[in-house]
Amino acid sequence: MTQVTPATQATIGDSEFDRDTAVTRRDEGVYDTDLSAGWTITNAVNGGYLLAVLGRALADALPHSDPFTVSAHYLTASRPGPAVIRTDVARTGRTLSTGQASLFQYDDNGHEVERIRVLASYGDLDSLPDDVRTTAKPPVFPPMDRCFGPQDGPTPVSGSSSITERLMLKLDPSTLGWALGAPSGKGEMRAWLGLADGRDADPLSLLLAVDALPPTAFELGISGWVPTIELTVHVRSRPAPGPLRVSLITRNLAGGFLEEDAEVWDSADRLVAQSRQLARVRLG
Template sequence: MTQMTQATIGDSEFDRDTAVARREEGVYDIDLSAGWTIINAVNGGYLLAVLGRALADALPHSDPFTVSAHYLTASRPGPAVIRTDVVRTGRTLSTGQASLFQYDEDGREVERIRVLASYGDLDTLPDDVRTTARPPAIPPMEQCFGPQDGPAPVSGSSAIADRLMLKLDPSTLGWALGAPSGKGEMRAWFGLADGRDADPLSLLLAVDALPPTAFELGISGWVPTVELTVHVRSRPAPGPLRVSITTRNLAGGFLEEDAEVWDSAGRLVAQSRQLARVRLG
């Protein structure tokens, strides 16, 4: 029997599908892959990783520390152009902004997403940690369930699931059985399906790759992101990640999702908050 080779950082489907080609200084081309779509729209975490890669090339520092994105219109698979601007460069941090554009049916350029981010070098950060945060309690992976264990929750939503290793905590899967808990929680083991280990750029995907917490609130359908801010706190250790996402407030047709990402060494490596729109009724 032939054993599959585990993909490595820099040589994986995620790396190929987020690779940008520099056309000129500050301008990058990419073909957004259909493999990272949900209901035909490109996943917001994948898009964040794409723009994050362009900014890593444009700025003198390579690691995202904080990335804030506003999602203006839904991105579709296909050609796109990214334009970056260097806002400030310093010894420990550099800041830049980037926007991703596509063309609509009438040939007009449309801005899809706009990002402001600060980058640095995660390897230079001190080891001192003072925290009350604790990793989420998730059952062992063999006791959790992935998309392959049941039907897709929403028609057409399985493309991205084929590229992920997702094992969801059974206590957050009531929605899949027709009995949502009402708690607005989602927890899972997370990785890439080809075995590639996590790095700072893939953490930008991890915070937005689980099913929406709205499912556990008894709401189905697309939950488009309006704004997403990610803080990368440390370079992740090899191995699967634990991701926990919580919603405490749904009001006026919007909800927040607070995410934590923990690595195999038990360190909090990324945090995020996003505002998302919910289609009620």
């Protein structure tokens, strides 16, 4: 099968992603939101989606609108449903402003529980100079029509979930051994990525992009949930229209934890986002 192009392409500000990351200001620094079940992985809300929800609240709370660096600690697993975000402005400056945000839900006993805590600095990506000096190079893998997504398999891929229905995801065949029962043993994952409704990427959706691929643990021969402990994202540029290329790599799994480094490249061959996360794996 090939990816079906939506009849009407969604636009930034008018898409499923925008609706599902919407926040409503209740009071100064306090926002209500409703976490959508459409962004879950085996019943757990995806960490990148959560980061985008909190990122939207911070964009409203701070005088600058673009995330530059966002660091999140995932304290307890979030569930689909109502949540409250509380923000606090730490500092405002001419070029950068910094704040923190926490997302809360109620547990089965009616107690308020903090799910995720974020510290972030925001600025204006359009004000950055054009000077780029880098040794980084875009990942090299086959064109989109020679890569494969969840819909291309004869049966649902192990670990697939609701989030895959909201993504345009085409994986590099050389990182798909896990789906065929023959993982490569290399902690690598590469893919073309976009939103299924055709909405182009923006700085907020880049917070989702760094955590949208299957985990590199799958190619290490480890299946099951790989919960994020901490995730830091650096947004480097406003992405050009078109599909993204995302590359993940893990170099060290030890003590039941691994790091996962991500690079996100846009259609103009610019490195638009980077991230590192620490995640836990279940061995044995």
